[in-house]
Amino acid sequence: MRPIGIFDSGIGGLTVARAIARRLPHEQLIYFGDTAHLPYGDKSADAIRYYALKIVKYLLEQQCKMIVIACNSASTAAYGVLLEFFKEQALFVNVVDPLVEAAAAEPFGKLGLIATKATVNSGVYEQQLYRLRPDLPLHTLATPLLAPMIEEGFVEGKISTAILENYLNDPRLQGIDGLLLACTHYPLIRPQIEAFYQGRVKVLDSTDVVARVVEKQLIQHNLLAAQLSAPHRFYVSDYTPSFEAATRLFYGESVQLDYLPIW
Numbered sequence: 001m002r003p004i005g006i007f008d009s010g011i012g013g014l015t016v017a018r019a020i021a022r023r024l025p026h027e028q029l030i031y032f033g034d035t036a037h038l039p040y041g042d043k044s045a046d047a048i049r050y051y052a053l054k055i056v057k058y059l060l061e062q063q064c065k066m067i068v069i070a071c072n073s074a075s076t077a078a079y080g081v082l083l084e085f086f087k088e089q090a091l092f093v094n095v096v097d098p099l100v101e102a103a104a105a106e107p108f109g110k111l112g113l114i115a116t117k118a119t120v121n122s123g124v125y126e127q128q129l130y131r132l133r134p135d136l137p138l139h140t141l142a143t144p145l146l147a148p149m150i151e152e153g154f155v156e157g158k159i160s161t162a163i164l165e166n167y168l169n170d171p172r173l174q175g176i177d178g179l180l181l182a183c184t185h186y187p188l189i190r191p192q193i194e195a196f197y198q199g200r201v202k203v204l205d206s207t208d209v210v211a212r213v214v215e216k217q218l219i220q221h222n223l224l225a226a227q228l229s230a231p232h233r234f235y236v237s238d239y240t241p242s243f244e245a246a247t248r249l250f251y252g253e254s255v256q257l258d259y260l261p262i263w
Helices: 016-023 045-061 072-085 096-104 117-122 123-130 148-149 158-168 184-195 207-220 239-253
Strands: 004-008 029-033 065-071 092-096 111-115 140-143 177-181 204-207 233-236 256-261
Touching: 004 016, 004 045, 016 029, 016 065, 016 207, 016 239, 029 045, 045 065, 045 072, 045 117, 045 233, 065 072, 065 207, 072 096, 072 117, 092 096, 092 207, 096 123, 096 177, 096 207, 111 117, 111 123, 111 233, 117 123, 117 140, 123 140, 148 158, 148 184, 158 184, 177 184, 204 207, 207 256, 239 256
Parallel strands: 004 029, 004 065, 029 233, 065 092, 111 140, 111 177, 177 204, 233 256
Antiparallel strands: none
């Protein structure tokens, strides 16, 4: 009956939280968005690891049985360190491995990926995909304007269309038949991306695949909750009314967003 802890650099990880809540309605979620330090995509790996360690320590103090790293930048920079420190205290799920495994199972011939600078520069997707599909080339493109664009609510219209088309027309993404959205913000613009490709490219994101992995791990460890024990809790490390408004966009419904100054 213990909760599942979920964290991200901001509120983009609410797309993952929403998928988990829909798949596992009996699980209580505690979500922490580190809005004081967003975006992680422009931070150093050392800084991201520091933030992640502090957040996970707090979530474990709340008796979380599982930690979901709902952030690609944190998954790439901090997952190994978190396991090293805390693997005996909770289960851990990142957003990279489930997405790579889903992509490797598809009959792609040329795969593209868009993400933050931190995720692209880490090379973790290339490494993980090569382990499963050494025959599948991966072409990555950093798209740093997308996350702040989405945070500000520009998910459709002339502004988002112009920025998306500029990125998706990049030569590195030409000729692909699959595209990975390697940022938890990007599911909100998936319809626009799919409309751009008009069925020529299959688009994958991490939301549903992560929710399936969460369910699988809980079943394997006999940790599924029988009923919802307490309301979900949503925290941010820096509060503004714009974050409150954006949570409805990312989570799909209104939530009570509480300020939690853990720094």
